Amino acid sequence: MKILLLEHPRSVAPERCNDIANTPLSSCLQSGYAAGMLKEKGHDVEIVEGYLDKLSYAAIMERVRIVQPDILGVHLVYHWQNDHALFDFLDTMKRDGQVSSITAYGFYATISYKNILKQRHAVDSVIVGELEKPFADLADAASFKNFTPCIPGLAIRDGLGGIGLQKPEPVADLDSLPFPVRTEAMNRLSEVNLLGSRGCYGKCTFCYINSFYGTGNPWRGRSPENIAREIDAIIRESGLRDFYFTDPNFFGPGRVGQDRALEIAALLKPRNIRFGIEGRVNDIHDETISALVDAGLRHILIGLESGKDESLRRMNKMTTVSQNEKALAILRKHGIEPNVGFIMFEPDSTPEDLRINLEFLKKNDLLKNLAVTANVLYHHQIVLEGTQAYQDLKKENRLSLGPSSYEGTAYFKNPQVAGLADIMRQTTNILFNRMDGIWSGKTIELRGMQERYARVNRLFVKVFEDGLTSLEAGARLEKDRIASLVRETEKEMDEMLKITA
Numbered sequence: 001m002k003i004l005l006l007e008h009p010r011s012v013a014p015e016r017c018n019d020i021a022n023t024p025l026s027s028c029l030q031s032g033y034a035a036g037m038l039k040e041k042g043h044d045v046e047i048v049e050g051y052l053d054k055l056s057y058a059a060i061m062e063r064v065r066i067v068q069p070d071i072l073g074v075h076l077v078y079h080w081q082n083d084h085a086l087f088d089f090l091d092t093m094k095r096d097g098q099v100s101s102i103t104a105y106g107f108y109a110t111i112s113y114k115n116i117l118k119q120r121h122a123v124d125s126v127i128v129g130e131l132e133k134p135f136a137d138l139a140d141a142a143s144f145k146n147f148t149p150c151i152p153g154l155a156i157r158d159g160l161g162g163i164g165l166q167k168p169e170p171v172a173d174l175d176s177l178p179f180p181v182r183t184e185a186m187n188r189l190s191e192v193n194l195l196g197s198r199g200c201y202g203k204c205t206f207c208y209i210n211s212f213y214g215t216g217n218p219w220r221g222r223s224p225e226n227i228a229r230e231i232d233a234i235i236r237e238s239g240l241r242d243f244y245f246t247d248p249n250f251f252g253p254g255r256v257g258q259d260r261a262l263e264i265a266a267l268l269k270p271r272n273i274r275f276g277i278e279g280r281v282n283d284i285h286d287e288t289i290s291a292l293v294d295a296g297l298r299h300i301l302i303g304l305e306s307g308k309d310e311s312l313r314r315m316n317k318m319t320t321v322s323q324n325e326k327a328l329a330i331l332r333k334h335g336i337e338p339n340v341g342f343i344m345f346e347p348d349s350t351p352e353d354l355r356i357n358l359e360f361l362k363k364n365d366l367l368k369n370l371a372v373t374a375n376v377l378y379h380h381q382i383v384l385e386g387t388q389a390y391q392d393l394k395k396e397n398r399l400s401l402g403p404s405s406y407e408g409t410a411y412f413k414n415p416q417v418a419g420l421a422d423i424m425r426q427t428t429n430i431l432f433n434r435m436d437g438i439w440s441g442k443t444i445e446l447r448g449m450q451e452r453y454a455r456v457n458r459l460f461v462k463v464f465e466d467g468l469t470s471l472e473a474g475a476r477l478e479k480d481r482i483a484s485l486v487r488e489t490e491k492e493m494d495e496m497l498k499i500t501a
């Protein structure tokens, strides 16, 4: 079978430029893993990097016309809005007979498969959850001209107006999977993405990692030896030595998880590489971090989420503020300033919660770097289908749904908190647009800018704190007041960032 896997072009609405990723980072190797499995089964597979290679749909159409694939697989990524260009492209490919069948996969496709099959007629099937086995089974069936077989993990129309899905079967042994196929575009990234484990043993209410992988399979790790073998193969083929583990949670649970991390560190140390990871604060322990740093760990993302225990409980984070502080101390002791996940504005936040968060951020030196400050003082809880928060808020009639039911906007319990959240969203969006060139590495930073960024940083802390103080004093943040505060902040920020000859 000829199979073309498409990483489609992605667009981000300017007002969502500051929102966290619209697909978990761990999804970035999905096409690569599918291609690895399909190649092993003898199929002819090509990945088209529409996103990383910045291809137009015209260029992608041309490629499809040349390849004439039996199956076009699309890694469907949510775009914060309706992606007309993508679905028009799929319609055209199907109508013109350029592809026999289209199957979609990925987090968005998995969570929203019913809507996709109901609304998008060009899509014949959706792979729900892990894709290697269902995709291989689909390709086998397609060899006999059956493009919509009844197989576990493949959602299809049942012919009676409904959608049929046999329960997906998660991969029990990750070492049994072929290594993912890597494209030139992937190797141009500053770090090579790796996936050392799947799932997470946490159950945070705002997260849908485990809805994707399915219940009963909360965390599975590859063996340290299998990971080392893949790293060796990458070094041999590309010479690259900077890696990033895209695992939602690098550490497995408990002592066993720590021992596995120590084994990984022991195997990576002689390989002279550098790498980054993501993890939960309760898994940050001195001995393990010391060994990982010695083996090349250079950066880490940890989910602090809040400076208040009650909020952490509300999010079912299963961590505490003291664990947050301990993790920060351990990482800093080993020379690592972590990237942090932080949800300043939860749908249930009160001014008191915001104050406690602010004091936590100040106390723990998390408001000194402009990029960090802009994130931690702004982040709203994003409410996506497949999360516990989505279900709860929907039940309470506190969710407004946009063009798709995939994402909801939560109504804040406290309207004044909503006002401050709006100010922070608008002002940080302006900042992110101004800083886009610098923070994306496209523009070279001019001399002397650091002092200006420090002033803008202080401005943002002040805007947040002044807004909060006025809420605490009972002031109302009406629309006009919000608009004028945003205008004033924008003016001050532009003055501070202005470059004089």
Ligand code: SF4
Pocket: 200, 201, 202, 203, 204, 207, 208, 209, 248, 249, 280, 303
């Ligand atoms: S710890 Fe992270 S990956 Fe795990 S459930 Fe919570 S948010 Fe998701």
